[in-house]
Amino acid sequence: xxxxxxxxxxxxxxxxxxxxxxxxxxxxxxxxxxxxxxxxxxxxxxxxxxxxxxxxxxxxxxxxxxxxxxxxxxxxxxxxxxxxxxxxxxxxxxxxxxxxxxxxxxxxxxxxxxxxxxxxxxx
Numbered sequence: 001x002x003x004x005x006x007x008x009x010x011x012x013x014x015x016x017x018x019x020x021x022x023x024x025x026x027x028x029x030x031x032x033x034x035x036x037x038x039x040x041x042x043x044x045x046x047x048x049x050x051x052x053x054x055x056x057x058x059x060x061x062x063x064x065x066x067x068x069x070x071x072x073x074x075x076x077x078x079x080x081x082x083x084x085x086x087x088x089x090x091x092x093x094x095x096x097x098x099x100x101x102x103x104x105x106x107x108x109x110x111x112x113x114x115x116x117x118x119x120x121x122x123x
Contacts, residue, residue, distance in 0.1 A: 009092055018088055025081055026052060029074050036067035052078040 009015050029048030033039055039047070039060070047060050051074060062068045 008096070009089075012092075015088065015092065018085060022052075022081060022085060025074075025077055029078070032070045032074060033062070033067065036064055036070050037062050048074070051075055052082060054079060054082065 010019075026048055029052065030041070030044045033044040033047055034041065037044075043060055050056055051071070062071045
């Protein structure tokens with residue numbers, strides 16, 4: 001179930017672009033914190049991810065003014081991107097539910113037609 005859902009998600013071009021955009025913003029965050037704050041790579045990745053998913057990380061904070069300014073823009077961009085990502089995932093699951101419901105309705109209609117045709121042929 002999970003693998004088929006992930007596969008159907010990745011098969012759609014618009015969803016792949018969203019994943020690429022998310023990874024791009026994450027990389028911008030990592031390189032931005034590395035450039036402005038001169039942190040270790042792991043600290044940059046940790047802070048970029050925790051900022052992106054809005055959990056925060058009180059153990060690591062930008063100290064330079066340029067790092068703080070970068071962080072503000074990165075936070076706004078990340079929040080907007082994550083909200084868009086959540087909305088897209090919700091839309092994807094709604095499409096899957098509707099598709100299953102349509103298949104169920106078609107199947108039900110075919111069964112009813114088959115039963116009806118058999119009743120007519122028996123008469």
